[in-house]
Amino acid sequence: MIHLDRSLISAPPSFEARLLALYHKMQIAIEIEHATIPVYLYSLYSIREGFNIEIAARILSVIKQEMLHMSLDCNILNAIGGAPKIDDPNFIPHYPGPLPGAIEGGLQVSLSPLSKQLVYDEFMVIESPETPLDGDASDAEGITIGQFYRHLHDEIIALNKEQNIFTGKPELQLQTGFPALQIAPVTDEASALAAIEMIVAQGEGTSMSPLDPEHELAHYYKFAEIYYGRALVPNPDLAAATKTPWVFAGHPIAFDPAGVHPVISNPSLVSYDEQPRLLEIGRAHV
Numbered sequence: 001m002i003h004l005d006r007s008l009i010s011a012p013p014s015f016e017a018r019l020l021a022l023y024h025k026m027q028i029a030i031e032i033e034h035a036t037i038p039v040y041l042y043s044l045y046s047i048r049e050g051f052n053i054e055i056a057a058r059i060l061s062v063i064k065q066e067m068l069h070m071s072l073d074c075n076i077l078n079a080i081g082g083a084p085k086i087d088d089p090n091f092i093p094h095y096p097g098p099l100p101g102a103i104e105g106g107l108q109v110s111l112s113p114l115s116k117q118l119v120y121d122e123f124m125v126i127e128s129p130e131t132p133l134d135g136d137a138s139d140a141e142g143i144t145i146g147q148f149y150r151h152l153h154d155e156i157i158a159l160n161k162e163q164n165i166f167t168g169k170p171e172l173q174l175q176t177g178f179p180a181l182q183i184a185p186v187t188d189e190a191s192a193l194a195a196i197e198m199i200v201a202q203g204e205g206t207s208m209s210p211l212d213p214e215h216e217l218a219h220y221y222k223f224a225e226i227y228y229g230r231a232l233v234p235n236p237d238l239a240a241a242t243k244t245p246w247v248f249a250g251h252p253i254a255f256d257p258a259g260v261h262p263v264i265s266n267p268s269l270v271s272y273d274e275q276p277r278l279l280e281i282g283r284a285h286v
Contacts, residue, residue: 002126003142004101009151015162022155022165023082026073029152030084031100032145033070033199035093036126037063039109042263043123046113051259055114058222062127065202065219071174071183072195078172079186080156080165095266099126103142112265116255119227127220129204146204153196160189210246225253 008025012018044059074084085091093100096110107125112118130144143151159165166188173185186192202212203219210221210232217225221232231250264271 002099002107002128003103003144004099004148005103006143008101008148009143011155015159018155019080019159019165022080022152022159023077025148025152025155026077026080026082027085028101029149030070030073030077030086031091031093033066033073034086034091035099035109037066037070038093038095038111039122039126040066042111043114043118046261046263048259048261051256052114052254054253055226055255058226059114061216062219062222068183069199069202072186072199075173075183075186076152076156076192076195079168079188079192081167101148106142110266113263114260115257116227119223123223124220124227127203127218127223129218129220146200149196149200153193156189156192156196166192224248226255229253229255 008028010021012021040059040063044056044063047056074086077084096108098106099109107122109122109126110118112122126145128144129146156165170185170187173187175183175185184191184195186195198213201218202214202216210217212218217232225232225248228248230248230252232246232248233250235244235247235249
């Protein structure tokens with residue numbers, strides 16, 4: 001389970017300082033969502049065409065929702081009068097490296113070819129809820145991403161109760177660009193809280209169910225299906241000693257290692273032998 005710095009849920013005493021702190025925290029939320037996209041996307045691109053089809057579909061569905069979450073975070077920050085910073089060199093994540101806001105010595109995420117170990121060591125750790133239904137919880141220090149979002153939820157309520165904070169320009173709201181996803185505009189407290197609740201539920205599920213509001217498995221459980229090699233289904237025998245309501249006992253989700261390209265991990269320009277030739281090609285098109 002990834003843990004963020006607990007200082008992210010501290011709150012300054014004055015309204016003005018607290019609002020500025022909320023701007024900063026929403027920017028961190030944007031950066032967290034953005035930093036996961038290349039991690040998942042690189043593993044997806046490593047899958048050979050026609051192989052590991054069910055696994056590829058699960059990873060792609062998570063990527064699309066991470067893009068949605070980033071967009072919703074931007075909408076929230078715009079709505080409360082802030083300005084997302086996504087054209088800054090510091091916005092670009094580095095791999096391997098920690099996710100934005102993570103505690104020192106925590107998870108190092110990477111760009112790596114797909115493997116079950118990668119799914120378990122990184123993907124499931126990033127998306128892990130406080131108390132996953134498979135019981136694979138952690139007692140490490142810090143806060144989870146879900147706890148961080150709940151803090152943002154509570155801060156929005158507290159600040160807006162003291163004074164209206166939804167002063168942003170409606171024309172800055174992103175609502176297009178994802179035909180298969182509905183990007184809701186954020187204009188007031190209710191729509192901001194609804195956006196946060198969707199982000200958390202799609203990533204973690206709830207304490208009672210692995211399903212998100214659209215009745216799809218949350219990200220953690222989609223990745224767990226890949227790792228355990230079975231679909232997650234309601235337990236057909238709730239009278240069993242474990243009384244676990246959901247079990248990885250559905251249809252097989254086979255992983256074929258031969259269906260993954262042997263791409264290098266954490267590539268950079270100097271990783272490629274053809275760099276000089278590529279640079280010449282680039283200069284020719286300038």
